[in-house]
Amino acid sequence: MYSKLAERLRFSLEPVAIWFTDEKPEGALQFEEGKRGCIAERLISSSEGKVSAFDKKTYGCVGGGVGICFGDTFTKDNEPIECRLSTGDEALKKTGKTYKTSLGHGERFFATPEVVAEWRASFPYIETPKKYVVFRPLSMAEESNPPDIVFMFADPDQLSALVILSGFRRGDIVNAVAPFVAACQTIALACKEIGNERPKGVIGFFDLAQRHRIPRDLLSYTVPYTMYKEIEKNTEDGCLTEKMWEMIVVPPDIR
Numbered sequence: 001m002y003s004k005l006a007e008r009l010r011f012s013l014e015p016v017a018i019w020f021t022d023e024k025p026e027g028a029l030q031f032e033e034g035k036r037g038c039i040a041e042r043l044i045s046s047s048e049g050k051v052s053a054f055d056k057k058t059y060g061c062v063g064g065g066v067g068i069c070f071g072d073t074f075t076k077d078n079e080p081i082e083c084r085l086s087t088g089d090e091a092l093k094k095t096g097k098t099y100k101t102s103l104g105h106g107e108r109f110f111a112t113p114e115v116v117a118e119w120r121a122s123f124p125y126i127e128t129p130k131k132y133v134v135f136r137p138l139s140m141a142e143e144s145n146p147p148d149i150v151f152m153f154a155d156p157d158q159l160s161a162l163v164i165l166s167g168f169r170r171g172d173i174v175n176a177v178a179p180f181v182a183a184c185q186t187i188a189l190a191c192k193e194i195g196n197e198r199p200k201g202v203i204g205f206f207d208l209a210q211r212h213r214i215p216r217d218l219l220s221y222t223v224p225y226t227m228y229k230e231i232e233k234n235t236e237d238g239c240l241t242e243k244m245w246e247m248i249v250v251p252p253d254i255r
Contacts, residue, residue: 001141005232008240009158010249012215013047015138017147017225018187020069020130028053028134031060039064039184040210043151046135054133067184069191071127074120081120082113107209109180123181124192149190150228152221153214157248159203161240162221166201168234176201176221183210186222194224201227 006015024030029045029052031037037060042052059065062081065073074081080099083091088106091113092099110116141147154162166175177200179189186204193199205211205220223231239245 001138001143003138003232005228005235006138008235009154009161011153011158012155013044013153013218016043016046016151017136017138017141018149018151019134019136019147020128020132021134022131024053024132025051025134025136027051030054031058033057036061037064038210039067040205040207040213042135043184044213046137047153049137051140052135055131063182064184066123066125067182067187068133069126069128069188072125082116085116085119086110086113119180124189126188126191147225148194149187150223150225151187153205153218154221155217159219159221161245162201162231165231165234165238165240166223166227168238169230170198172198174200176203178203178206180206183207183220186220190222190224193227199224199227
């Protein structure tokens, strides 16, 4: 699938197309059942040309299961997420719970387990009825079988353009949201936008535990495919056609 948007924005990493499907592509990478793996890492490898597939037994980690729409895997896998995202073993001790491994000092994304519980309760868990979630580079997608979600890595200039183009024909002030979730969990939030009359883009990859995996100037922008096509159409007569964009993307010495 040709992407005029990717060409005009000059992404350093190719957008990733995401499907919810009952068919697993031949030769797709897949985590071993029961083995830990990182969905964020697979997003990056798919942006570099790999195809990956996940099912309810091979989503890599509990946060990843939540992120790619296999429901509340925190509960299903009995994960002490309130402790992991706050003060680790200190929180675990206060709750009187035990866990198979040490949580150390925790990730300290939230002050207390109680605060994490509020975050957890507000997450819009989605459980896909499909057997697999599949990642491919967007260039491998076909118009006859479009993806459900598009995940893009963007630098500040590209992200600015994406947010503006998201509202080019709408007139809305809020075209995107910037929630704190794990790096892959913007997929679930974008999935929630599918079918909305005015879906919002989801800015992400704020997860400091995963930031080391990508160039430091990149964030992510995740949207339903229908919204991606809307943005793509807006490249034809939106701000990317103007001198101000050329001044950003063309080095001053060769203008």
